[in-house]
Amino acid sequence: MTPLRQVMFVAGLVLVALPLAVGLLPRAQAPKAAPLAGLVPGKRIALTFDDIPRGPGAFYTPAERTTRLIAALRASGVRQAAFFANPGRIGPKNDGGARLAAYAAAGHAIADHTWSHRDLRAMSADAFLADIDKAEAVLKGQRNYRPWFRFPGLNQGGRDREKRRAVLDGLAARGLQIAWVSVDGSDWNIEGQTIAAKKAGKPINDAALRDLYVETMVQSADFSDALMRRVAGRQTPQVLLLHETDIAARYVGDLVSALRQDGWTIITADAAFADPVYHQTGDFDSANGTLPEALAWQQRLPGPLYYERNDVPLANRLFAERVLYRPTGATVQQVAAVQ
Numbered sequence: 001m002t003p004l005r006q007v008m009f010v011a012g013l014v015l016v017a018l019p020l021a022v023g024l025l026p027r028a029q030a031p032k033a034a035p036l037a038g039l040v041p042g043k044r045i046a047l048t049f050d051d052i053p054r055g056p057g058a059f060y061t062p063a064e065r066t067t068r069l070i071a072a073l074r075a076s077g078v079r080q081a082a083f084f085a086n087p088g089r090i091g092p093k094n095d096g097g098a099r100l101a102a103y104a105a106a107g108h109a110i111a112d113h114t115w116s117h118r119d120l121r122a123m124s125a126d127a128f129l130a131d132i133d134k135a136e137a138v139l140k141g142q143r144n145y146r147p148w149f150r151f152p153g154l155n156q157g158g159r160d161r162e163k164r165r166a167v168l169d170g171l172a173a174r175g176l177q178i179a180w181v182s183v184d185g186s187d188w189n190i191e192g193q194t195i196a197a198k199k200a201g202k203p204i205n206d207a208a209l210r211d212l213y214v215e216t217m218v219q220s221a222d223f224s225d226a227l228m229r230r231v232a233g234r235q236t237p238q239v240l241l242l243h244e245t246d247i248a249a250r251y252v253g254d255l256v257s258a259l260r261q262d263g264w265t266i267i268t269a270d271a272a273f274a275d276p277v278y279h280q281t282g283d284f285d286s287a288n289g290t291l292p293e294a295l296a297w298q299q300r301l302p303g304p305l306y307y308e309r310n311d312v313p314l315a316n317r318l319f320a321e322r323v324l325y326r327p328t329g330a331t332v333q334q335v336a337a338v339q
C-alpha cells in the first residue's frame with residue numbers, strides 16, 4: 001500500500017464509521033447512465049503505456065524494447081494502444097524522440113503525461129499547467145496525437161479540491177480530456193524488482209516472471225471490472241495502466257492471450273475514452289488512483305477499493321517467492337536435518 005493509500009484507507013474508515021455511528025450514511029449518487037445506444041456489455045479493455053521514453057530495463061536497450069513492443073502488439077492484433085509521453089525525458093543523447101515517433105507510426109495514440117512527470121501535490125496548479133503546456137508544444141504536432149491528459153502518479157491533487165479544480169479548468173480550457181486509468185496492477189514495480197534483481201546478479205526465472213506479470217495484470221482487470229459494475233451500475237470498458245517497460249516488450253503478447261482467454265476483448269484507446277464514464281470532471285473526495293477507486297471512495301463503499309497487489313510489500317514478497325531462482329531439492333528444514 002502506498003503511503004497515500006494508507007492515509008486514504010484510515011480516512012476512509014473514519015468517513016464510513018462516522019456516518020454509520022449516527023445513522024446518516026450518505027448514499028452518494030452513482031453515475032448511473034441510462035442505457036446508451038452503441039454501448040455493449042462485455043469485458044472490454046484498452047492498453048495504455050506511460051512514461052515514454054523510459055530508461056533502460058533488465059533485458060533490452062530502449063531501442064530494442066520499442067521494436068519488440070511494437071512487434072508484439074502488432075502480432076497480438078492490438079490495433080491501437082495509447083502511449084503517454086514525458087517529452088522532458090527526450091534528450092539529445094537518447095533516442096526517445098525517435099521511439100515516440102515509432103509508436104505513433106505503428107498506429108498507436110500519443111498523448112500528454114506532462115513534460116517532467118512532476119507530481120501535482122508538489123507544485124502549484126499554474127506550474128503544473130505550464131508543465132502540461134510544455135509537453136503539448138512537442139506532442140500536438142505528432143502523428144496520432146490525442147488531446148488526452150494523464151496525471152503523473154495518477155495524483156489529481158490529493159485532497160486539495162481547489163487545486164484540482166484549477167487544473168481541471170485549465171485542462172478544459174485547453175481541450176484536454178482526463179485520461180483516467182481504471183485498471184492498475186503496479187506493473188512498474190514488477191519491472192523495478194526485475195531490474196534490481198538483475199543488478200544484484202540474482203538469477204531470474206523467466207517463465208515465472210512472465211506468469212506473475214500476466215496473472216497480476218489479468219487479476220487486476222477482473223478486480224476493476226467487478227468494482228466498476230458496483231460504482232457505475234453497468235459494465236464499462238476498462239483502461240489498463242501499463243508502462244513502457246522491458247517486461248511489457250517481453251510478455252505483452254502473453255498478456256493479451258491471457259486476457260482473451262479470460263473473456264476480455266481488446267479495444268482501442270479511442271473506443272475506451274469515448275465512453276461517458278471517462279468524461280467525469282466533477283469533484284471527488286479522492287482522485288488519486290483509478291477511476292473505480294475514486295468513484296468508490298465517493299460512494300463510501302466498503303473495500304477493498306483497489307487490487308491487493310498494489311500493496312508493494314505484498315507484491316515484492318510474491319516476486320521474491322516466485323521469480324527469484326532458488327536451488328531446488330533442499331528446503332530449509334531438510335538442510336537443517338542434514339546438519
Ligand SMILES: [Zn+2]
Nearest residue numbers: 050051152153
Ligand atoms: Zn507516469
